[in-house]
Amino acid sequence: MEPVTITEVLAARRLLAAHLPPTPMWTYPALNAELGATVYVKHENAQPVGAFKVRGGMTLLAGLSEADRSRGVVSFSTGNHSQSLAYAGAALGVRCVLVMPAEANPAKVRAVRALGAEAVLHGADLAGAQEHAEHLARTEKMHLVSPGDTRELIAGVGTLYLEIVAAVPDLDAIVVPVGSGTGAAAASVVTTALAPSCRVVAVQSAAAPAAHDSWRAGACVTRPNLTRVEGLATGRGFDLPQRMMRSRLADFLLVTDERIGVAQRLLASHAHTLAEGAGAAGVAALLDHRDAFAGQRVAVVCTGGNASPAELAALGPETAG
Ligand SMILES: *Cc1c(COP(=O)(O)O)cnc(C)c1O
Numbered sequence: 001m002e003p004v005t006i007t008e009v010l011a012a013r014r015l016l017a018a019h020l021p022p023t024p025m026w027t028y029p030a031l032n033a034e035l036g037a038t039v040y041v042k043h044e045n046a047q048p049v050g051a052f053k054v055r056g057g058m059t060l061l062a063g064l065s066e067a068d069r070s071r072g073v074v075s076f077s078t079g080n081h082s083q084s085l086a087y088a089g090a091a092l093g094v095r096c097v098l099v100m101p102a103e104a105n106p107a108k109v110r111a112v113r114a115l116g117a118e119a120v121l122h123g124a125d126l127a128g129a130q131e132h133a134e135h136l137a138r139t140e141k142m143h144l145v146s147p148g149d150t151r152e153l154i155a156g157v158g159t160l161y162l163e164i165v166a167a168v169p170d171l172d173a174i175v176v177p178v179g180s181g182t183g184a185a186a187a188s189v190v191t192t193a194l195a196p197s198c199r200v201v202a203v204q205s206a207a208a209p210a211a212h213d214s215w216r217a218g219a220c221v222t223r224p225n226l227t228r229v230e231g232l233a234t235g236r237g238f239d240l241p242q243r244m245m246r247s248r249l250a251d252f253l254l255v256t257d258e259r260i261g262v263a264q265r266l267l268a269s270h271a272h273t274l275a276e277g278a279g280a281a282g283v284a285a286l287l288d289h290r291d292a293f294a295g296q297r298v299a300v301v302c303t304g305g306n307a308s309p310a311e312l313a314a315l316g317p318e319t320a321g
Contacts, residue, residue: 003244004151006193009158009186012059016156019058019091022163023047025299031270035286037293040171041271042164045279045305049083049111051231052160052303056182057084059156060145061092068143069094074136075145076100076129078179078230079108080304085145086117097142099133101125105230105308125225127235148180148238158186164299165195172296173199173250177281177303178211179232181241188248199250201292203285205232205277206254214242215252228257231278231304251292255284261314263287267302268315276311279304 044052072095082098089096137144214237225235282300
């Protein structure tokens with residue numbers, strides 16, 4: 001599959017204009033003081049489903065052929081991709097079946113069902129959910145969507161990076177949390193075209209480093225997937241986003257789940273922001289790599305705000321600071 005082009009991202013923006021307004025991006029002096037940099041928080045937690053993926057889901061379903069539209073789509077995810085397709089399916093009248101791991105975040109399962117999509121709980125992890133989704137695609141003759149290797153998803157997600165570089169054209173870096181890599185791939189294509197001097201830095205949980213290790217190895221690898229951070233919980237590299245990230249990423253950092261928790265508390269206390277773990281991973285990277293960003297202008301994508309009940313409880317009465 002060829003890399004997604006800036007032309008496809010611009011086309012996605014035209015398509016999404018009728019459905020999703022731009023999200024806000026703010027900088028918070030108290031947070032900046034804590035992190036030693038001018039940090040712009042891009043609020044994808046303010047999307048209607050609480051995560052950036054809806055940009056991709058909308059772009060994908062709006063572009064489906066009439067035949068695929070009537071067959072319906074089936075896909076698999078830990079939650080936010082499912083909510084995204086469910087939202088787009090409801091808006092555009094397409095049947096969606098979403099396979100989520102048996103232990104999926106109940107808030108995400110509830111949201112998918114409330115949107116009128118079918119949530120099927122199956123498998124111990126994303127790989128187990130994928131197998132069942134492939135089975136359903138064969139037996140029910142539905143259109144199978146890979147959450148990683150699907151160019152419309154990357155093109156749609158790219159619109160958020162168009163918004164970032166338009167709002168602050170002289171950024172030094174954008175820090176992007178990574179699971180399958182669609183977001184970081186999209187950041188790569190947009191900055192290459194429109195902000196070539198802006199570094200793109202990816203971040204993943206050290207407890208599920210498949211995308212990180214794939215990028216370092218230059219080939220897709222599988223790795224144990226032990227993170228509690230749902231949006232980052234993948235056990236393998238995805239080919240298309242990996243190829244797009246390969247030459248463009250300035251660096252790929254790992255942070256622990258514990259530091260992600262600290263970053264969640266920091267966003268709550270210093271930026272009025274409820275982030276799920278994945279949405280706070282960029283701030284965790286800034287906490288752990290101060291020297292790499294000191295004094296710079298850095299955008300971090302708060303990719304999502306769908307914290308599980310356990311994450312909410314873990315925010316606790318103490319705040320970082
Ligand atoms: C999916 C997701 C990610 C990771 O995005 P990829 O495009 O899969 O790399 C990060 N944060 C949140 C909240 C997500 O839902």
